[in-house]
Amino acid sequence: MLRLKGVDAYYGQLQILKGVDLEVRPGEIVTLLGANGAGKTTTLKTIVGLLHPRAGEIVFKDKVINRLAPDETVRLGLSLVPEGRQVFPALTVFENLMVGAFTQRNKAEIERSLAFVYELFPRLTERKNQLAGTLSGGEQQMLAIGRALMSDPEVFLLDEPSLGLSPLLVEKVFATIQAINRLDKTILLVEQNAYQALQIAHRGYVLETGRIVLSGSAASLLQNEHIKKAYLGQ
Amino acid sequence: MDLLLEIAQQVINGLVIGGIYTLMALGMTMIFGILDQTNFAHGELYMLGAYAAFFFSMVLGIPYLVSVCLAILVGVLLGLMYEWLIFRPVRGKDPLNAVIASLGASIFIWNAALLVFGGAPREIPTPFLGEKVNLLGVSLNVQRLLALAVTIGIILALYWWIGKSRLGRAMRATAQNREVAALMGIKIGRVAELVFATGGALAALGGALVGPIFLLQPSMGLLAVGKAFIVVIVGGMGSVLGAIYTGFGLGVLESLTVGFLSSAYRDVISFAILILVLWVRPQGLFGRTGERGG
Ligand SMILES: Nc1ncnc2c1ncn2[C@@H]1O[C@H](COP(=O)(O)OP(=O)(O)OP(=O)(O)O)[C@@H](O)[C@H]1O
Numbered sequence: 266m267l268r269l270k271g272v273d274a275y276y277g278q279l280q281i282l283k284g285v286d287l288e289v290r291p292g293e294i295v296t297l298l299g300a301n302g303a304g305k306t307t308t309l310k311t312i313v314g315l316l317h318p319r320a321g322e323i324v325f326k327d328k329v330i331n332r333l334a335p336d337e338t339v340r341l342g343l344s345l346v347p348e349g350r351q352v353f354p355a356l357t358v359f360e361n362l363m364v365g366a367f368t369q370r371n372k373a374e375i376e377r378s379l380a381f382v383y384e385l386f387p388r389l390t391e392r393k394n395q396l397a398g399t400l401s402g403g404e405q406q407m408l409a410i411g412r413a414l415m416s417d418p419e420v421f422l423l424d425e426p427s428l429g430l431s432p433l434l435v436e437k438v439f440a441t442i443q444a445i446n447r448l449d450k451t452i453l454l455v456e457q458n459a460y461q462a463l464q465i466a467h468r469g470y471v472l473e474t475g476r477i478v479l480s481g482s483a484a485s486l487l488q489n490e491h492i493k494k495a496y497l498g499q
Numbered sequence: 500m501d502l503l504l505e506i507a508q509q510v511i512n513g514l515v516i517g518g519i520y521t522l523m524a525l526g527m528t529m530i531f532g533i534l535d536q537t538n539f540a541h542g543e544l545y546m547l548g549a550y551a552a553f554f555f556s557m558v559l560g561i562p563y564l565v566s567v568c569l570a571i572l573v574g575v576l577l578g579l580m581y582e583w584l585i586f587r588p589v590r591g592k593d594p595l596n597a598v599i600a601s602l603g604a605s606i607f608i609w610n611a612a613l614l615v616f617g618g619a620p621r622e623i624p625t626p627f628l629g630e631k632v633n634l635l636g637v638s639l640n641v642q643r644l645l646a647l648a649v650t651i652g653i654i655l656a657l658y659w660w661i662g663k664s665r666l667g668r669a670m671r672a673t674a675q676n677r678e679v680a681a682l683m684g685i686k687i688g689r690v691a692e693l694v695f696a697t698g699g700a701l702a703a704l705g706g707a708l709v710g711p712i713f714l715l716q717p718s719m720g721l722l723a724v725g726k727a728f729i730v731v732i733v734g735g736m737g738s739v740l741g742a743i744y745t746g747f748g749l750g751v752l753e754s755l756t757v758g759f760l761s762s763a764y765r766d767v768i769s770f771a772i773l774i775l776v777l778w779v780r781p782q783g784l785f786g787r788t789g790e791r792g793g
């Protein structure tokens with residue numbers, strides 16, 4: 266469904282991604298693990314077109330999308346929940362969700378997505394007329410996820426959704442991701458919380474200084490000695 | 500009683516002028532708030548709007564109100580030209596580039612207008628100019644009332660559009676976080692075209708409305724842009740509501756100053772307010788520190 270082949274990405278002269286190979290198949294939850302600064306966010310930015318690869322290929326639904334801009338990749342069915350939530354602070358909860366539905370022109374479909382998001386996060390319903398900037402961190406994360414769902418994506422990309430949340434909320438976020446996956450949405454999940462990510466993922470990749478150093482089924486990665494030491498603190 | 504009538508008269512005059520400041524300031528504050536760019540050539544949109552109205556009504560003999568609508572169209576086209584030729588090429592670069600580019604454009608357009616239209620002041624006589632209505636003892640010029648009514652109507656419509664429509668939401672989202680707005684599928688280039696077309700339309704409308712009240716001169720934009728700038732800063736850079744309140748407020752204050760003190764103080768007052776606000780509340784009356792929008 267989504268495939269990266271030997272992708273190199275740079276910020277100016279600085280090479281961040283070095284030949285990244287990665288595949289996400291329909292219906293899967295794939296997690297991309299790595300330490301701070303490994304290049305996880307850069308990988309997601311390159312996929313959605315905020316950054317363009319200097320070498321290699323990104324293929325989505327049999328189409329090379331290397332040069333597409335973010336407003337084009339979202340129309341193809343990719344949707345990113347950015348790192349650090351980044352809701353629109355001076356828009357209300359409802360307005361944030363409607364901006365998420367910007368690419369949708371069918372009123373009935375927008376209504377359906379809206380009802381779905383409100384059902385998934387009843388808390389957002391209660392606060393729909395509140396400015397997003399006044400929400401708690403956990404509520405903002407729900408809003409960021411809800412907003413990304415409003416474009417009715419096929420592949421859902423999440424950048425460290427559990428960052429800065431209480432253990433209880435982290436549970437809730439991971440449960441939500443699983444629930445979304447059950448609705449036939451394919452998921453690429455970037456996490457530092459390796460243990461929990463591997464619990465819900467089918468497969469995983471490990472990124473270290475811009476290179477994929479390990480990949481495999483979630484179960485095999487949970488047993489891997491290197492992962493145990495470096496990411497699971499065992 | 501005479502004093503009350505005099506005050507009422509000055510307030511109405513002030514609202515007319517203030518409405519024009521607001522029409523100009525709205526475009527400038529939107530350009531700043533949504534696109535992070537400063538348009539020093541905004542006064543030329545106003546000037547060209549006035550000359551467009553003059554051309555359509557005096558040269559082609561089209562009725563005044565139709566000429567105003569055509570002047571708005573000219574404003575839209577000019578706004579798009581600004582976006583494509585001046586602002587898009589420098590977007591995402593040092594903000595100073597936009598300042599220099601628009602200053603250059605302002606000087607160029609002003610001089611070109613001087614060459615084409617000549618320096619002699621011109622007037623647009625309209626059927627409403629001589630007419631007066633009497634409202635509770637206050638005698639009001641119909642052209643001024645018309646200008647005020649149209650201004651208020653357009654500002655209310657704009658406010659609704661920005662606050663409630665899909666595109667208005669997209670503009671506000673872009674103002675708050677351009678990268679995430681793009682992730683939502685919003686095309687930033689389209690938003691920029693929309694913002695400049697709107698700014699051009701509003702400024703040209705302002706010019707076409709006051710054309711008959713004051714005289715047209717190629718330099719009229721330079722004077723107006725200074726005032727509009729003060730409104731933008733005092734209202735809070737990027738704040739639509741701030742521009743509306745400050746624009747009308749400044750117009751009324753100036754008019755009362757001229758009426759009761761001396762016209763010598765007219766420009767003193769706006770600079771005094773500017774300095775005071777920069778001193779006590781540097782983010783402007785309606786400005787937010789940090790996040791932007793609204
Ligand atoms: N805009 C930028 N300009 C220059 N360098 C950048 C930029 N953004 C990130 N980098 C650098 O690229 C490298 C990878 O950053 P990236 O954000 O992809 O890491 P990450 O794996 O997402 O880390 P984290 O877990 O901390 O979010 C880092 O060394 C970072 O300093």
Ligand SMILES: [Mg+2]
Nearest residue numbers: 305306307348
């Ligand atoms: Mg990151």
